[in-house]
Amino acid sequence: MDGNAPDFAAASRAALADPQLRGNFRRAMDGLMSKRAAQFADAGEWHAVRALAASVRLRALSKLPELLEKLEENCTRNGITVHWAATTEEANGIALDILHRVDARLVVKGKSMVTEEMHLNAVLEKNGIEVLESDLGEYIVQLDGTMPSHIIMPAIHLNTKQIAHLFKRKIKDAESREDAAYLTDLARRVLRAKFQAADVGMSGVNAAVAETGTLCLIENEGNGRMCTTVPPVHIAFMGLEKVVEKLEDVPPVISLLPRSATGQPITTYVNMISGPRKDGEKDGPREVHLIILDNGRSSIYADPELRDTLRCIRCGACMNHCPVYTKVGGHAYEAPYPGPIGKILVPQIEGLDKRGAMPHACTMCNACVEICPVKIPIVEIMGRLRVEAVKPGGAVKDGGAKASRAEAMVWSGWAAMNASPTAYRVATLAMSKLGNAAPSSLPMLKEWTNVRTKPRFAGRTLHDLARAKGVPDV
Amino acid sequence: MSDARNSILTKLRTTRDAHPLTPPASDFAPIEAKVWPPEERLPRIRRLMEAVHTEFIDAAEADWPAVLREFLAREGVESLLYAPETEAGKRLVEGWGTVSPSPPRGEGRGEGEASHDSPEGSAMYPPHPNPLPGGEREFEGMGEGPTLIPYDRPLEDLKPQLFESIEAGFTTTRGAIAETGSLILWPTAEEPRTLSLVPHIHIALLRADALYDTFLQAMREQRWADGMPTNALLVSGPSKTADIEQTLAYGVHGPKRLVVLVVHP
Numbered sequence: 103m104d105g106n107a108p109d110f111a112a113a114s115r116a117a118l119a120d121p122q123l124r125g126n127f128r129r130a131m132d133g134l135m136s137k138r139a140a141q142f143a144d145a146g147e148w149h150a151v152r153a154l155a156a157s158v159r160l161r162a163l164s165k166l167p168e169l170l171e172k173l174e175e176n177c178t179r180n181g182i183t184v185h186w187a188a189t190t191e192e193a194n195g196i197a198l199d200i201l202h203r204v205d206a207r208l209v210v211k212g213k214s215m216v217t218e219e220m221h222l223n224a225v226l227e228k229n230g231i232e233v234l235e236s237d238l239g240e241y242i243v244q245l246d247g248t249m250p251s252h253i254i255m256p257a258i259h260l261n262t263k264q265i266a267h268l269f270k271r272k273i274k275d276a277e278s279r280e281d282a283a284y285l286t287d288l289a290r291r292v293l294r295a296k297f298q299a300a301d302v303g304m305s306g307v308n309a310a311v312a313e314t315g316t317l318c319l320i321e322n323e324g325n326g327r328m329c330t331t332v333p334p335v336h337i338a339f340m341g342l343e344k345v346v347e348k349l350e351d352v353p354p355v356i357s358l359l360p361r362s363a364t365g366q367p368i369t370t371y372v373n374m375i376s377g378p379r380k381d382g383e384k385d386g387p388r389e390v391h392l393i394i395l396d397n398g399r400s401s402i403y404a405d406p407e408l409r410d411t412l413r414c415i416r417c418g419a420c421m422n423h424c425p426v427y428t429k430v431g432g433h434a435y436e437a438p439y440p441g442p443i444g445k446i447l448v449p450q451i452e453g454l455d456k457r458g459a460m461p462h463a464c465t466m467c468n469a470c471v472e473i474c475p476v477k478i479p480i481v482e483i484m485g486r487l488r489v490e491a492v493k494p495g496g497a498v499k500d501g502g503a504k505a506s507r508a509e510a511m512v513w514s515g516w517a518a519m520n521a522s523p524t525a526y527r528v529a530t531l532a533m534s535k536l537g538n539a540a541p542s543s544l545p546m547l548k549e550w551t552n553v554r555t556k557p558r559f560a561g562r563t564l565h566d567l568a569r570a571k572g573v574p575d576v
Numbered sequence: 577m578s579d580a581r582n583s584i585l586t587k588l589r590t591t592r593d594a595h596p597l598t599p600p601a602s603d604f605a606p607i608e609a610k611v612w613p614p615e616e617r618l619p620r621i622r623r624l625m626e627a628v629h630t631e632f633i634d635a636a637e638a639d640w641p642a643v644l645r646e647f648l649a650r651e652g653v654e655s656l657l658y659a660p661e662t663e664a665g666k667r668l669v670e671g672w673g674t675v676s677p678s679p680p681r682g683e684g685r686g687e688g689e690a691s692h693d694s695p696e697g698s699a700m701y702p703p704h705p706n707p708l709p710g711g712e713r714e715f716e717g718m719g720e721g722p723t724l725i726p727y728d729r730p731l732e733d734l735k736p737q738l739f740e741s742i743e744a745g746f747t748t749t750r751g752a753i754a755e756t757g758s759l760i761l762w763p764t765a766e767e768p769r770t771l772s773l774v775p776h777i778h779i780a781l782l783r784a785d786a787l788y789d790t791f792l793q794a795m796r797e798q799r800w801a802d803g804m805p806t807n808a809l810l811v812s813g814p815s816k817t818a819d820i821e822q823t824l825a826y827g828v829h830g831p832k833r834l835v836v837l838v839v840h841p
């Protein structure tokens with residue numbers, strides 16, 4: 103691991119030692135999981151709409167370059183200025199150019215994970231521009247000087263008491279009251295003044311419709327609407343995968359996203375923007391810009407297996423159900439996207455050299471795959487990234503940097519073994535007979551035995567025992 | 577166009593053509609199958625929206641402005657921003673003078689049909705002035721009850737009042753959706769988007785015969801793909817958040833209250 107690469111293991115150990123943090127996460131995740139389950143009580147409906155949503159995302163990916171061109175054409179016709187950025191530096195530069203041109207001093211932002219990826223706030227602040235996150239959770243995290251610990255619930259790691267203390271410290275005239283309603287109202291008062299005064303509003307995009315040149319944003323608070331409606335300039339940021347072909351493709355995505363994310367049938371607002379203020383209209387921004395960011399996505403797209411990563415609609419459900427995420431929390435990942443989606447997306451964007459630990463922070467329990475509303479084979483991709491990390495000359499950024507021939511052979515051998523019943527039987531038999539003799543310094547066992555004692559292999563395999571009891575082989 | 581654009585699109589095209597992807601067909605049947613008998617749509621919408629703190633009042637075509645006026649007076653709301661050039665805006669102004677002096681009916685919210693008939697007949701209120709700077713008349717001589725304020729100028733000239741003093745905003749809707757309990761808002765040049773966003777209370781007029789089963793059905797029947805407005809919205813309740821320890825709190829940035837005025841034909 104290089105010097106400035108995040109150390110997931112150390113960060114996790116620290117998180118695990120913090121009972122307050124663990125309690126905050128456990129409570130929140132339990133709530134989110136049961137609310138989601140209630141929304142999908144009808145299994146038939148879940149499977150059918152899920153298949154539809156997956157097909158919408160796959161169809162969009164199958165025509166990605168054409169749809170992006172069409173989106174650009176229709177947005178332009180609607181009066182939206184479209185910009186393209188290969189890297190986060192380019193995207194930050196485009197945003198800064200617009201801000202400088204309109205002499206912006208104050209920016210209000212709605213939730214946008216892409217701008218987290220860009221570290222946009224730091225760039226703006228360095229340029230003397232005040233930037234205010236307006237989603238309540240993001241606002242809390244910004245006041246606290248940390249980063250979101252969940253993509254849907256950014257301040258989920260804090261409880262009311264901690265937030266009350268933070269507000270007391272950071273907001274003028276704040277009373278020290280541990281009351282969510284009071285704290286929410288306090289934030290309302292601070293932020294309303296900012297919405298009114300802001301020169302530019304920024305937002306992300308949940309889905310961009312190629313057919314009509316429409317940017318769809320969903321939210322509960324109304325801050326997204328404020329940011330995209332009140333300031334004279336609106337800048338929207340999207341990863342290039344966020345396009346869908348038709349307007350009709352929006353309802354299936356909108357149907358699954360909030361239900362998966364927070365267990366709500368729909369968010370309070372579905373905001374569909376198809377242009378700046380037209381002649382004769384009394385409100386709306388006078389300029390709307392769309393910045394389409396690549397930042398490694400076109401490389402992910404190039405690989406037919408890894409491409410599935412780009413189906414993601416950022417619902418966060420995989421985090422809520424991940425046995426690792428729910429224990430260590432979002433900050434341990436030190437990444438804009440934590441949890442299962444982060445473990446496959448971030449290493450591909452930032453490189454396996456820096457993020458090689460992420461695909462290993464997984465028990466391969468498959469919970470995320472079962473609840474993913476667009477059926478991303480997260481665990482398969484995770485396995486593939488583990489191979490890529492040790493395979494020289496692979497498809498992923500900085501892949502093979504830590505190439506250890508032995509580990510690479512082991513991983514591909516493991517894959518081959520599991521694909522063939524005979525090989526599997528031979529291998530498990532061998533382990534039951536010889537496993538206890540294997541030294542714990544073997545490449546595969548090393549990471550495991552660093553923190554655990556080596557397991558004792560049973561003398562007979564489970565299959566063997568089952569067969570003896572008359573269970574037929576499957 | 578930029579280098580980034582061309583290199584991104586070229587890379588996407590080349591790699592996609594090297595490994596084409598055949599998506600499964602999109603079968604919309606599971607969404608099309610979501611239908612409710614017409615008489616169940618409104619109760620369902622109401623149930624879903626009330627569950628997230630939306631309020632409902634009922635009125636008939638003939639008297640909805642008076643019903644609304646009475647509701648606002650009862651709630652102590654003193655100012656209502658409206659769109660003067662829309663049909664509904666004109667009706668609102670016409671009907672505003674005629675009020676029912678019947679006493680408040682207590683907490684009848686969401687209780688279904690209310691009777692709006694006044695035993696004593698109607699009382700006339702003076703024509704309402706435009707209290708905004710540059711408005712034609714002075715802010716004096718008003719009868720009791722809420723003042724109507726026309727949204728008759730660009731946002732820039734209305735911002736201070738909009739953010740600091742106006743209490744309620746009135747908009748029409750293009751119907752509502754039974755599946756999720758959502759109003760369809762379609763702002764226009766006449767009916768600006770901030771009407772439903774900035775004032776603390778949003779009053780939305782819903783015609784009881786404009787109900788759809790699903791979002792998909794509404795966008796198909798209303799032919800949205802043929803032309804979108806600069807901003808279209810689904811609104812399913814007042815502004816809310818659960819960002820503080822999963823505790824629901826209403827009125828974080830947008831309206832604190834959403835009141836649906838159901839007009840029955």
Ligand code: SF4
Nearest residue numbers: 414415417418420474
């Ligand atoms: S990977 Fe699936 S479950 Fe996770 S955020 Fe993306 S869409 Fe949601």
